[in-house]
Amino acid sequence: MLAKTETQSQIDELQRRGYSVIALCETAIGVQNAPDIAHHPAVTALMWGAEDLLASIGGRSSRLPNGSYRDVARAARARVLLAARVAGKLAIDAVHLDISDLGGLAEEAEDAAASGFAATACIHPTQVPTVRNAYAPTDGELQWAAEVIEASRREPGVFSYAGRMIDEPILRQARIILGHRSPNS
Template sequence: MSVLTQGPTLLFCPGDRPDRFAKALARADTVIFDLEDAIGPDSKDAARNPVAEAAAAEPDRSVVRVNAVDSPWFDADVATLRAAGVRNIMLPKAADIEHLRALQDFDVIVLCETVAGVMAAPRLAAEANCVALMWGGEDLVADLRGRSSRGPGGRYHAMIEHVRTTVLFAAAAEGKAAIDAVHIDITDLDGLRREAGEAADMGFRAKACIHPCHVRPLREAFSPTDDQIHWAQLVLAESEACGAGVFRLGDQMIDGPLLAHARTLLERTLNDPVKPPPR
């Protein structure tokens, strides 16, 4: 079972905080145990085995973000996870398909967060063991030697939005899932909801987050509203009743693409652990 069938929230948890592992699993749909950015160099070796044990114990709800391929910890991360039977990993700063091919025994969430990684996104998505693409704005700006991914109003710069859609398109072209980047302002729940709603509308399957308080707003943002469900039910019922390829429903002209939107809304509702199926 893919971790991406569990729900739309993926919560990062520092790998050197085993006291938080159970709490994170209780809150989010999937937990990303982080051996990379969330912990310092002096903690990486000590964190590796506890993370491997925790992820192996919850194989359908756990992902481990290993350290980057060019780091001094990558080989030990992969060897430990392989020995523990961990299946799901996240590969940070991915850019080379050969690195992905060396991980054939893992299901890999590919993290495109460098210029090279964004440019390589279509090739990375095409690899058989790539199960999803995720993008990261902050590392990308660091790679560009920029100052911020967002403007004064808190919204992404146009360049970052371009990267967001580039990764989404690369994943969709290969039939893979796309995961939206984290919202780094912990207290900005309104901005989080707006950003998550945009992601759900555009076709992202999930969004990662860095704090447990983000889980509920993300689930709500990815769940179709009652009005959306009602509209989808009406569209599909009218389509079945009239049998026409194109028909009018209120002020809308309904054709193939809108029928697809309606089906997607109801599929998301049926698969949503928060909102019950429509009656």
């Protein structure tokens, strides 16, 4: 992991030494340059960091009093996710600093998994089961995905299933849930 990655040139020496890099885009410059950083051949994943980001722009906290991220942090999170996925790389969501707030961690990790992040970083071992659980499809999601895929075998093109329109993007989501295809296929 390369902390505070801001440019591709920071990765070049690590590449020359044969390393693969998880680039941490955790400053304003790093977030702005995330699309370029993601395309570096040595980069395997991008991760973002909220607290360093806010410090880099003179902010005092990435969180609102209710615990949710401020708009600037959410924008950075989305930019890093999109940059990584466009480049065909993995995206890792930021750590949840409140170690005892497993409910908040679960909510954020579930959102991260649903949004396309490949992982959520942990800062304490007690967080690992919560994050693993958040990334695992629920029984209901697995059942829905299997039923939709089965229905697609009988229905040509776009069809309706349980009152919902099903087209190729929805089928791709079902395949992702079932683990049959990567998000880029």
